[in-house]
Structures are given as C-alpha cells and as structure tokens.
Amino acid sequence: IPKWLVWGYWCSPLTYAYIALAVNEMDSPRWLDQSIADGRPLGVAVLENAGVFTGKEWYWIGAGALLGFTVVFNVLFTLSLMYLNAIGKPQAILPEETDGFPENDYEQKKEPHITQRTTVRTTEPTSPNSIITLDKVLEQLRGRSPNTSDRSVGYAPGRGMVLPFEPLSMSFNEINYYVDMPAEMKTQGVTADKLQLLSGISGAFRPGVLTALMGVSGAGKTTLMDVLSGRKTGGYIEGEVYISGYPKNQATFARMSGYCEQNDIHSPQITVRESLLFSAFLRLPKEVTDQEKKVFVDEVMELIELNGLKDAIVGLPGVNGLSTEQRKRLTIAVELVANPSIIFMDEPTSGLDARAAAIVMRTVRNTVNTGRTVVCTIHQPSIDIFEAFDEVMHLLDTLFSYILFITLVLDNLLGFHHGSCYY
Ligand SMILES: Nc1ncnc2c1ncn2[C@@H]1O[C@H](COP(=O)(O)OP(=O)(O)OP(=O)(O)O)[C@@H](O)[C@H]1O
Ligand SMILES: [Mg+2]
Known part of the structure; x- marks a missing residue:
C-alpha cells in the first residue's frame, strides 16, 4: 500500500478481523511446535512473512475493534435515518400514460352498466363531463332489461381471468349483535349487561x-x-x-x-x-x-x-x-x-x-x-x-x-x- 493510503488499512474492520483470525490460528501449538531453519517457530514466521503482528494481544484487539465498529456503524445508521431525508423531492406519482385516458375510459366502461338499468333517465349525466348523444339514448333503450333481477341470473363475467372463482351469494337473517356493556356506560347508571349494536x-x-x-x-x-x-x-x-x-x-x-x-x-x-x-x-x-x-x-x-x-x-x-x-x-x-x-x-x-x-x-x-x-x-x-x-x-x-x-x-x-x- 502506498504510505498515504495506510490510513485506509487501519480504518477497515476487515483489517482487524484478518489480524485476529491469523493470530488466533498461528498461535496454536501445531504451528508453534515446529521451527524453521533460523530457529523461529513456524507460526511466528508465517505471520511475519505476511506482515501481520505476532503479539497474542492482537486477538483481543481485533475482537474489541470489531465490536467497536458495530456500535459506531449502528449509531451512525440510526442517526442518518433520523436526520437525513431521502434524496429527491416529495411529489405526486403520475401514471405512465396520462393523456386524458381516465375520462374517455370512464364513459366506455360505464356504458355497459347503464344499458342494464331498469329505468332509463335520459336527463341524467353519466359522468361529470359526458355528453348524452341520441345514439346513446337509443342504445340504452334497446339494451334495458325488463326487470332488475335478470342481471344476476346467468351473469357472464366481464373478463376471463387466469384463476377461476365461484360466484357466491350471501344472505343473512335476523342478525343481532351485542357487546358487553362498556364500563364507562355502567358508571353512568346503565344497568343492562349487554349493549345491542345490531338488531x-x-x-x-x-x-x-x-x-x-x-x-x-x-x-x-x-x-x-x-x-x-x-x-x-x-x-x-x-x-x-x-x-x-x-x-x-x-x-x-x-x-x-x-x-x-x-x-x-x-x-x-x-x-x-x-x-x-x-x-x-x-x-x-x-x-x-x-x-x-x-x-x-x-x-x-x-x-x-x-x-x-x-x-x-x-x-x-x-x-x-x-x-x-x-x-x-x-x-x-x-x-x-x-x-x-x-x-x-x-x-x-x-x-x-x-x-x-x-x-x-x-x-x-x-x-x-x-x-x-x-x-x-x-x-x-x-x-x-x-x-x-x-x-x-x-x-x-x-x-x-x-x-x-x-x-x-x-x-x-x-x-x-x-x-x-x-x-
Ligand atoms: N366494541 C364496541 N363497544 C361498544 N360500542 C361499540 C363497539 N363497536 C361499535 N360500537 C358502537 O356501535 C355504533 C356503530 O358503530 P359503527 O362503527 O359500526 O358505525 P358506522 O355506521 O360504521 O359509522 P361510520 O359511518 O362513522 O363509520 C357506534 O355508535 C359505536 O360507538
Ligand atoms: Mg364505519
């Protein structure tokens, strides 16, 4: 590493992790029991060759430094989440295709529904900005069904979707719902045990x-x-x-x-x-x-x-x-x-x-x-x-x-x- 970049080596948590692991490994008897030609134990020689400290204390220094980094990074992360805002201005999200589609679409999609109405009111606006044309009125009159219940009988779903579902009806009869009388109401002199919410x-x-x-x-x-x-x-x-x-x-x-x-x-x-x-x-x-x-x-x-x-x-x-x-x-x-x-x-x-x-x-x-x-x-x-x-x-x-x-x-x-x- 060039001299002016050495600070980068000391600032990195990886440095401390590497030194601690290397010292831990080379400090074991299977590396220290053997010596090389100049008399140094094998473990020490490997560490010195790799330019790593040989002192046993480096194991604890490394562990301590990693713990310190964890605390510092967490504090910095929490502070930046609290005080820094996301880059960019808050703004409304616009759909990708914007050129006037909602209004036109609204009319097209609503039309089939109007033709199903029992009573046709020709004066009613179908949407805030719609124009009733003669064609549309005729279409409504032709398309109307004789009674309302026809709508659900043999109803063909508008669009086929990849997952089928079963059309289900729901009926309910004489639903009553009670809750235990709230304590606040009891203190105000209400004696009943239950409070009826639906009858x-x-x-x-x-x-x-x-x-x-x-x-x-x-x-x-x-x-x-x-x-x-x-x-x-x-x-x-x-x-x-x-x-x-x-x-x-x-x-x-x-x-x-x-x-x-x-x-x-x-x-x-x-x-x-x-x-x-x-x-x-x-x-x-x-x-x-x-x-x-x-x-x-x-x-x-x-x-x-x-x-x-x-x-x-x-x-x-x-x-x-x-x-x-x-x-x-x-x-x-x-x-x-x-x-x-x-x-x-x-x-x-x-x-x-x-x-x-x-x-x-x-x-x-x-x-x-x-x-x-x-x-x-x-x-x-x-x-x-x-x-x-x-x-x-x-x-x-x-x-x-x-x-x-x-x-x-x-x-x-x-x-x-x-x-x-x-x-
Ligand atoms: N767990 C409960 N204990 C006591 N009273 C309750 C409880 N839940 C609802 N209520 C009461 O039942 C009544 C009906 O409440 P609900 O929320 O169903 O009304 P809502 O018709 O949906 O009204 P909104 O239009 O304001 O939403 C309210 O007067 C409410 O105070
Ligand atoms: Mg409600």
Whole structure:
C-alpha cells in the first residue's frame, strides 16, 4: 500500500478481523511446535512473512475493534435515518400514460352498466363531463332489461381471468349483535349487561351486483360488515348467515372473502406491484403456480387500472408516493389478488374529491363486472356515485325507516326508482 493510503488499512474492520483470525490460528501449538531453519517457530514466521503482528494481544484487539465498529456503524445508521431525508423531492406519482385516458375510459366502461338499468333517465349525466348523444339514448333503450333481477341470473363475467372463482351469494337473517356493556356506560347508571349494536338485520348480497350499505354515522355499517365477514372476535352474534344456501363456515369463508378497510395500510418502501405480489403469494393457495400468481397480479392491476403505477413506490400518506385515491385502489387490488368471491369495502370513497371518487367507483364497478359480490358502505354519496350502485341497503331506526319508506314510495310514484332496496 502506498504510505498515504495506510490510513485506509487501519480504518477497515476487515483489517482487524484478518489480524485476529491469523493470530488466533498461528498461535496454536501445531504451528508453534515446529521451527524453521533460523530457529523461529513456524507460526511466528508465517505471520511475519505476511506482515501481520505476532503479539497474542492482537486477538483481543481485533475482537474489541470489531465490536467497536458495530456500535459506531449502528449509531451512525440510526442517526442518518433520523436526520437525513431521502434524496429527491416529495411529489405526486403520475401514471405512465396520462393523456386524458381516465375520462374517455370512464364513459366506455360505464356504458355497459347503464344499458342494464331498469329505468332509463335520459336527463341524467353519466359522468361529470359526458355528453348524452341520441345514439346513446337509443342504445340504452334497446339494451334495458325488463326487470332488475335478470342481471344476476346467468351473469357472464366481464373478463376471463387466469384463476377461476365461484360466484357466491350471501344472505343473512335476523342478525343481532351485542357487546358487553362498556364500563364507562355502567358508571353512568346503565344497568343492562349487554349493549345491542345490531338488531334484527336481514338481507342478501348477490354476485355481479354492487350493493351499497348506507346509514347515518354510528348506525352500525362497519359493525354489520365486520359481523358478516367474521372479523368480530368479541361480543355475541345471533342470527343465520348463508353462503349460496349453505350455512357459513368461517374457516372456508375467510378464504373466499376480502375486506378493504377504511384506512389504507401499506408498506411504504415497496412498489405497487411488489405489494400485490406479496399479498398474492401469501394468500393464494399453494396449488396455484408462481407463474399463474404473477399473471393474475398483472390481470388485477389492469382491472384496477394500476398498470401505469406498477413500479411506483407506495410511500407515506401525505408525504410522498401514491395519492389517497391511488392508495384506495391499491387496497382494493391487494384484496382482489387473493381471488375472493365476496368483497366488503368500508367507505371506499370517503375523503376523496368527486373525480377521485369516480375513479375508485369505476374500478369497484370493474370488480363487480367480473361477477364478484361486492358490498360497500358509503357516506353522503354524490348522485354520480350513488348511480353506480345496483342495490341499496339502509340501516336505520324505526323513525327513519318510516321516512325512508315514504320517500321510496314517492320516488317510485314519480318514477325515480334506482333499484331494489332492503331496509
Ligand atoms: N366494541 C364496541 N363497544 C361498544 N360500542 C361499540 C363497539 N363497536 C361499535 N360500537 C358502537 O356501535 C355504533 C356503530 O358503530 P359503527 O362503527 O359500526 O358505525 P358506522 O355506521 O360504521 O359509522 P361510520 O359511518 O362513522 O363509520 C357506534 O355508535 C359505536 O360507538
Ligand atoms: Mg364505519
């Protein structure tokens, strides 16, 4: 080594590891017992030849130095993670193909759905910026089906995907859910042991039909979805749940259902495609080959329109990476790659602006068009979002059901009926 570079030798942890190992080895009797011609023990001669220190203490110096390096490097690493920011500015991630595709696509994809509507309202806008042409109206009139239930009978999935799934319907009857009375309420003088959160709820969800679950805040929408999907571990559940006519068995149901939570939790350091692959490899059965899983992930990305974003880093919400709407679509895709037949979504459009909500609803609609059963809770939907649903299930108390009943009767009389309604 040139003299001016010697500091590099002393700064390297490898130096100390090498010296300690060499001294340790050459210090053993099998090297020291033999001598070479000039009388030095063999071990010492080898070390001197290689330019390594011969003192026994170098074994401990080496070990100590390595320990010191470990501590120093860990401290430096922790400090730099805390105080240094990633190189580059935080900025929104733009999909690869941006030239006006969302709007045009929206119209094309929504059209088949409109033709399925029972009542055709020619004055309704199909999307915020769409233009109703005479052709389209005629097409709608020709394509309409005589009654709503036709939609689910013999439903042909919109796109064939590499993994088949069985379309399943879900029905439930007189669901009651109780929890133990919270301690706070007991201190306020409530004597009952149990608090009833759901009372006598019945309904059904069908394949290929998008059902909205509505109700005021605190009505129990999330609770009902949790109970139906089997995510409630505490509390007491009463009532019957049937999957395509068979009583629900939680062990198999967990494999064929997906649940998109209200808050999108993803790993910030990986890309969109990696998130999906991770979910697919964890959740798809082992009979599915790796190649099929990858193809399926690609198909789901196309369905949920994440193709342009597949190599984007997910990032932290509000800091960098995906926007709220892109995150929501990723949440939907992460569930979809498990190939569920029934998907629950808790408020997929909450916290989004009108355009973002429309994009999310379009992908939800794409999911329904594959023949899956999808249930969404929604909050204060705009008319465009509301129109995307096929059926509405409303959770309310007696007074509100009365008002809703009157409203529905009036609506029907006036010809503004949007679909079937359970309540
Ligand atoms: N474990 C629990 N113990 C006591 N009360 C509960 C429990 N879980 C939920 N609740 C209550 O049940 C009601 C329904 O809650 P839930 O979260 O299902 O409402 P939600 O319809 O989803 O409302 P939001 O629209 O705000 O999401 C709320 O009043 C809530 O306080
Ligand atoms: Mg909720």
